[in-house]
Amino acid sequence: MPIATFSEKIAQTLSTINYGDEPTELYEPIRYIMDLGGKRIRPLLTVLAHHLFEDEVDKALLPAAAVEVFHNFTLMHDDIMDQAPLRRGQETVHEKWNANTAILSGDVMLVKAYELFLGVQPIHLPIVLKLFSKCAAEVCEGQQLDMNFETRTDVSIPEYLQMITLKTAVLLGFALELGAVLGNASEEDRKNLKEFGIKTGIAFQLRDDLLDVYGDAAQFGKQVGGDILSDKKTFLLLTALEDSNEMHRTELHNWLGKMVANPAEKVKAVTAIYDLLDIKAKTEAKINHYFHEALEHLEHVNAPKERKEYLRALALSLMERNN
Amino acid sequence: MPIATFSEKIAQTLSTINYGDEPTELYEPIRYIMDLGGKRIRPLLTVLAHHLFEDEVDKALLPAAAVEVFHNFTLMHDDIMDQAPLRRGQETVHEKWNANTAILSGDVMLVKAYELFLGVQPIHLPIVLKLFSKCAAEVCEGQQLDMNFETRTDVSIPEYLQMITLKTAVLLGFALELGAVLGNASEEDRKNLKEFGIKTGIAFQLRDDLLDVYGDAAQFGKQVGGDILSDKKTFLLLTALEDSNEMHRTELHNWLGKMVANPAEKVKAVTAIYDLLDIKAKTEAKINHYFHEALEHLEHVNAPKERKEYLRALALSLMERNN
Known part of the structure; x- marks a missing residue:
């Protein structure tokens, strides 16, 4: 089917x-x-x-x-x-x-x-x-x-x-x-499926955070950098604040809550700090971590492999989505 | 108990x-x-x-x-x-x-x-x-x-x-x-109790409409005439509109939606029309009608009379409340 x-x-x-x-x-x-x-x-x-x-x-x-x-x-x-x-x-x-x-x-x-x-x-x-x-x-x-x-x-x-x-x-x-x-x-299968869903959901949301900064504007369907402009506490920003030195942290804090005349300038400046701190790779690693855990839970479900493939493919499609 | x-x-x-x-x-x-x-x-x-x-x-x-x-x-x-x-x-x-x-x-x-x-x-x-x-x-x-x-x-x-x-x-x-x-x-007792509740509820709400105009301000605990001032479509107003002649209906419609400098004047004028049309007695009759029906439903419930007395007394207390 x-x-x-x-x-x-x-x-x-x-x-x-x-x-x-x-x-x-x-x-x-x-x-x-x-x-x-x-x-x-x-x-x-x-x-x-x-x-x-x-x-x-x-x-x-x-x-x-x-x-x-x-x-x-x-x-x-x-x-x-x-x-x-x-x-x-x-x-x-x-x-x-x-x-x-x-x-x-x-x-x-x-x-x-x-x-x-x-x-x-x-x-x-x-x-x-x-x-x-x-x-x-x-x-x-x-x-x-x-x-x-x-x-x-x-x-x-x-x-x-x-x-x-x-x-x-x-x-x-x-x-x-x-x-x-x-x-x-069984109770065990229920729990594994639930965890598969939760871990996939976290990975999905982190990917959403990532695409907001590093996505293709045309394909993503919304303004790139929207989260940066609205000072949203995303995984990217929180990781950047945690991993940055005094100077970059101050710079990030200066951008937060700032009314800007030129939005593109703010997006560019914050993205530059993210780039310096390798935030893209760190977020991708986190996504992969959760997605990998999700698939492990699915792996453990006692059901025919070809039926589980529907769920694996669906989760995969969520991860690869451009919108 | x-x-x-x-x-x-x-x-x-x-x-x-x-x-x-x-x-x-x-x-x-x-x-x-x-x-x-x-x-x-x-x-x-x-x-x-x-x-x-x-x-x-x-x-x-x-x-x-x-x-x-x-x-x-x-x-x-x-x-x-x-x-x-x-x-x-x-x-x-x-x-x-x-x-x-x-x-x-x-x-x-x-x-x-x-x-x-x-x-x-x-x-x-x-x-x-x-x-x-x-x-x-x-x-x-x-x-x-x-x-x-x-x-x-x-x-x-x-x-x-x-x-x-x-x-x-x-x-x-x-x-x-x-x-x-x-x-x-039994199904029958369930239905009778439900109807007892619905009819009591309608009577209760009609009494609320009545007290807003004819209640004792001190005991009622809110401004008398509040419904009149807010042009609320209460049972009193709707009955007045239905029972009035052309002149009174026009007068009521003139008061509806009118911003008034003197709220007491509006309350007094509308209440005067209600008085002319005997709205208080008509509302009381409607309340009694529903309350009577409610008690009939309770009467038909197959349960000890002394236990039903709790519900009758509670319904009665709702009807006699001054607030």
């Missing part, structure tokens, strides 16, 4: 969900954000994890869709908090409607995500909802840490890794563990 | 919940809003409904607490949307912290409400979460309708009753049905 078949089943499932009709002001924004698309990576992880243990993937489709609905709920609320004007190139919900609509439609999306999980077999329901609720709270914790970091100047690298783990990686871990639970996998 | 014993058990249960620790910015607002107090009517309904069918109420305490956590989640998010400065006489969360904190802490509260429900017996879990999710979505629908009504001038009385049913009454209905489900009540 080509991977596109799994993706089509997921798209089909998502298209059949009826979130609700009245009042339209509440439900229309849900259909809008869900229809913006995206790569549907999380539900794909659930379905592919399930496929490791069972031939028939239909049972995993609604819970997989629930993960995607939850993910889009977090995007809707995060976009309010980050005052983001665009999402996938289109107006964000709070821009197209208003913040109140984005708050309330988001709330009902979280409820709908739980409702979709109610479709799992009763035997799996308690564990699925326990794992999901833990993950959902952690994603909120990650978003809170991310906001806290904006005004902090003493963020450590371990703190940063913890933040991206909570904000981004645990949901990938949950998506995979969910598929394993529904496929009646 | 005096009713205070049930209340104490609920207070005790709520005080032992650990919502989470880190980051404190996320969890502190939850403790703050939960500690603002309130009469804990909803969890009391759950426990009293459960007590109709079982002597031991301990099993109902955590789910009852979940209802209260959910209720406070809706308050936290509604207060952002309504830009309310105060809640129970204290600063609202978005005022004390900021809107982002109130959004995110609210989100995690909704997750925590679901987590608390996971403590019910596995046999009850699917139905409890199905009923709760339906109710939670309805509460969001009610809030959306309430916001829609702010800018509409053609709200009908049935639409208004539908809005308060969703925004306020269904949660009381769910709280009661929850207790019944946990007490293994």
Whole structure:
């Protein structure tokens, strides 16, 4: 079965969900954000994890869709908090409607995500909802840490890794563990799949940090150096601050929080310090470290090698992406 | 057992919940809003409904607490949307912290409400979460309708009753049905308790509308005529618009949306029209109608009369409240 078949089943499932009709002001924004698309990576992880243990993937489709609905709920609320004007190139919900609509439609999306999980077999329901609720709270914790970091100047690298783990990686871990639970996998296989997801998620986020500075502007699809201009505490900046001598650290601190007339100058200056300190290679090493660990966990999962290949290929494609 | 014993058990249960620790910015607002107090009517309904069918109420305490956590989640998010400065006489969360904190802490509260429900017996879990999710979505629908009504001038009385049913009454209905489900009540008893809650909730909200105009300012604890000044589409206003002749209707419409130099004058003028049209008696009749229906549903519940007396007395106290 080509991977596109799994993706089509997921798209089909998502298209059949009826979130609700009245009042339209509440439900229309849900259909809008869900229809913006995206790569549907999380539900794909659930379905592919399930496929490791069972031939028939239909049972995993609604819970997989629930993960995607939850993910889009977090995007809707995060976009309010980050005052983001665009999402996938289109107006964000709070821009197209208003913040109140984005708050309330988001709330009902979280409820709908739980409702979709109610479709799992009763035997799996308690564990699925326990794992999901833990993950959902952690994603909120990650978003809170991310906001806290904006005004902090003493963020450590371990703190940063913890933040991206909570904000981004645990949901990938949950998506995979969910598929394993529904496929009646062993405790050990569940844990290995979860760790595969978490480590892949961390590597994925670090790669995002890297591409923001060293990516190809045209392919990356956003302004190169955006993180530098917004003084974002990325892995690159935190590593640079840690590895630099007194002079470079002072120079970096001088750029942080500075209103600049010429943005390109700031990007160029900070990138020059990164280059001096070999930050690109150090970040790549860290990415490879996590990605290698992720693949080791997948390696240990007791499932047919050809089925695990789907997940390995998907993780690989995430790492090689240019956007 | 005096009713205070049930209340104490609920207070005790709520005080032992650990919502989470880190980051404190996320969890502190939850403790703050939960500690603002309130009469804990909803969890009391759950426990009293459960007590109709079982002597031991301990099993109902955590789910009852979940209802209260959910209720406070809706308050936290509604207060952002309504830009309310105060809640129970204290600063609202978005005022004390900021809107982002109130959004995110609210989100995690909704997750925590679901987590608390996971403590019910596995046999009850699917139905409890199905009923709760339906109710939670309805509460969001009610809030959306309430916001829609702010800018509409053609709200009908049935639409208004539908809005308060969703925004306020269904949660009381769910709280009661929850207790019944946990007490293994019959389908019929469940439905009657639910309807008792919904009808009581509608009567309660109509009484709130009435007290805003005809309440004792000192006892009511808020400005008399606040709804008139904010042009709120209450049962009183909608009934007045429906029952008035051309002249009074024009006069009412002239006051709506009018910026007034002298607020007391507007309150006095609108109240005078209400008096002419006998709106107080008409509202009281509607309240009595719903309250009577509520008590009929309670009457039909197959449970010891002396146990049902707790619920009757509680509903009565809600109707006679001056604040």
